Each structure stands twice: as C-alpha cells, then as structure tokens.
Amino acid sequence: MLNSINTNPGALLALQNLNATNTELTTTQGRINTGKKVATAKDNGAIWSMAKMQSASSSSLNAVKDSLQRGQSTIDVALAAGDTITELLSKMKEKALAASDTSLNTASFNALKADFESLRDQIQKAADNAKFNGVSLADGSTTRLAFLANSDGGSFTVNAQTIDLDGLSLSAALTFTSAANAQSIIAKMTSALQTATNKLSSLGTSSSGLDTHLTFVGKLQDSLDAGVGNLVDADLAKESAKLQSLQTKQQLGVQALSIANQSPQSILSLFKG
Known part of the structure; x- marks a missing residue:
C-alpha cells in the first residue's frame, strides 16, 4: 500500500462507512419520532401516494357518516x-x-x-x-x-x-x-x-x-x-432494536476513523535518525 501523507485510503473508507451509518441512524430516528416508515413522498413515492389516496377516502367517509346519522x-x-x-x-x-x-x-x-x-x-x-x-x-x-x-x-x-x-x-x-x-x-x-x-x-x-x-x-x-x-407505520420494536445496533456501529466507526487518521503518523518514524 502506498504510504502517503496526502491520501489516506483507510480514513476515506472509514469516513464513508461512518457517513452511511449516520444516514441510517437519521432515518431510524426519524421513523421513531414520527412513528412512520413512510412519512413523506421522499421516503417511498409510490407507497406514500397510495396511502394518501386511501387516507383521503377514509376522511371523506366522515361526511358520509354525518349524513347517515342525520338521516337516522x-x-x-x-x-x-x-x-x-x-x-x-x-x-x-x-x-x-x-x-x-x-x-x-x-x-x-x-x-x-x-x-x-x-x-x-x-x-x-x-x-x-x-x-x-x-x-x-x-x-x-x-x-x-x-x-x-x-x-x-x-x-x-x-x-x-x-x-x-x-x-x-x-x-x-x-x-x-x-x-x-x-x-x-x-x-x-x-x-x-x-x-x-x-x-x-x-x-x-x-x-x-x-x-x-x-x-x-x-x-x-x-x-x-x-x-x-x-x-x-413503522414497527417501533424493530426500529428500537435497529437504533441500538446503529448507535454501537456509529461508535465503532468513529474509533475506526480515529485509528485510520493515526496511520500517516507512522511515516514520521522513517525520518528519525
């Protein structure tokens, strides 16, 4: 492997993995906060559209119930x-x-x-x-x-x-x-x-x-x-377990990045007399 002080492949890889973990963690936290796995069209456009149409149908039935109750x-x-x-x-x-x-x-x-x-x-x-x-x-x-x-x-x-x-x-x-x-x-x-x-x-x-x-x-x-x-709707039991896993993974990722960032320092020993 090339020993370079300009490029640290190990740190880059560790940073990529940490960013991916952080993204998953943000998604999981959002699901726990909202109680939904599809809260916006950004999450899953097709499912979100379908859910919105069904929700509209359900809401409109309130007017139907009101009318029928007036009839009663x-x-x-x-x-x-x-x-x-x-x-x-x-x-x-x-x-x-x-x-x-x-x-x-x-x-x-x-x-x-x-x-x-x-x-x-x-x-x-x-x-x-x-x-x-x-x-x-x-x-x-x-x-x-x-x-x-x-x-x-x-x-x-x-x-x-x-x-x-x-x-x-x-x-x-x-x-x-x-x-x-x-x-x-x-x-x-x-x-x-x-x-x-x-x-x-x-x-x-x-x-x-x-x-x-x-x-x-x-x-x-x-x-x-x-x-x-x-x-x-999100499965909160599943998301809670995933949150614990991702938090652990995040901590490990931070440590891995710290270790990778220390690697270039070993080059200094080559210049000691």
Whole structure:
C-alpha cells in the first residue's frame, strides 16, 4: 500500500462507512419520532401516494357518516311522531265508539265530541312538528330524502311517509254530530290507523337500512385506516432494536476513523535518525 501523507485510503473508507451509518441512524430516528416508515413522498413515492389516496377516502367517509346519522335522526323524529299519532287515532276510535252509544245523554255526547276534535287537531300538530334540522318525512313537505352513501357521492334514498290528516285520508273538520254519525266514523278511524301503521313500518325498514349501512361505513373506514397503517407505520420494536445496533456501529466507526487518521503518523518514524 502506498504510504502517503496526502491520501489516506483507510480514513476515506472509514469516513464513508461512518457517513452511511449516520444516514441510517437519521432515518431510524426519524421513523421513531414520527412513528412512520413512510412519512413523506421522499421516503417511498409510490407507497406514500397510495396511502394518501386511501387516507383521503377514509376522511371523506366522515361526511358520509354525518349524513347517515342525520338521516337516522330525521327518521327517528318521524317515528316518534308516528307513535304519538297512532295513539291519538286509537283514542279517536275509542271516542267515536263511545259516542255511538244511543243511550248517552247530550252532555256526555258533547264531551266525547270535544275530545274527538281535540285529538284530531293534535294529529296535525304532531305531524307538523316532526322535523329534524328543518326537514320532515311526516308532514308531506317532501316526497323523499337522499343521504350520502359513499365517498363517491352515491345516495341512500328514504321515501317520505305523510302521516298528517291528509296523508291518513282524514279531514281537518272531521267530527260527528250524532250517534249514527259516530258509528260511521269508526270504520274510517280503523282504516286511518292501518294506514299509519303501514307507513311507520316502511319508515322503520328505512331506519334499519340506514343503521346497517352506517355500521358498514364505520367498518369500511376502520379497514381503510388499518390498511394505511400497514403501508406507512413503522414497527417501533424493530426500529428500537435497529437504533441500538446503529448507535454501537456509529461508535465503532468513529474509533475506526480515529485509528485510520493515526496511520500517516507512522511515516514520521522513517525520518528519525
């Protein structure tokens, strides 16, 4: 080997190895600090791009979940109103049946009539107030509502079910003036009650569908997040072990460079007398 004071191949090699170790150490420390093996496009462009796209899809599902939850609330409000309305219809039928008794005196008949009319008015009020965030599926103001179903903008459609007086084929002026008239209203109340229960059943089916789809969206989002983690997250146990190894290697590299730098000094002994 050429003995030269201008060039020290051993030191150059030791410096190259030390620089390589320092680079690996910096990378490992970065992974430990961020918890990611691919934190930027510089680390791995293809994986980083894929992870970003999947993260965007996962994030957009938050809007889908919000929309579906609004749908649930809107239906729940309509169902709550529907429960009240079916109870009112049952009571109206009861009042009509009681008023059909020809043995009633005038005072009792008029009391039943007043109760019947009050219950009738409550039905319309219940339907009119069945709104969530200004939207109703029960008052006839809309025919259907579309909620977000996926990150591509697809929709989950819920058909409205009008359960106000018009939707139940009842008049806002419905009443009875005689026992015979009350008798004729009983069948009408039975029909209205059947119509209401059928419409509520349809809303219940839609609510169940929303629940199922919302659960699916939640699972999908979890799967996407887990997939992104598999792509970019660092194995911290592995990186910790590697850190210990590289720190030891760095110390050895510094010592090797120190030894290599001492080599040219041996040339001085050639010039001693």
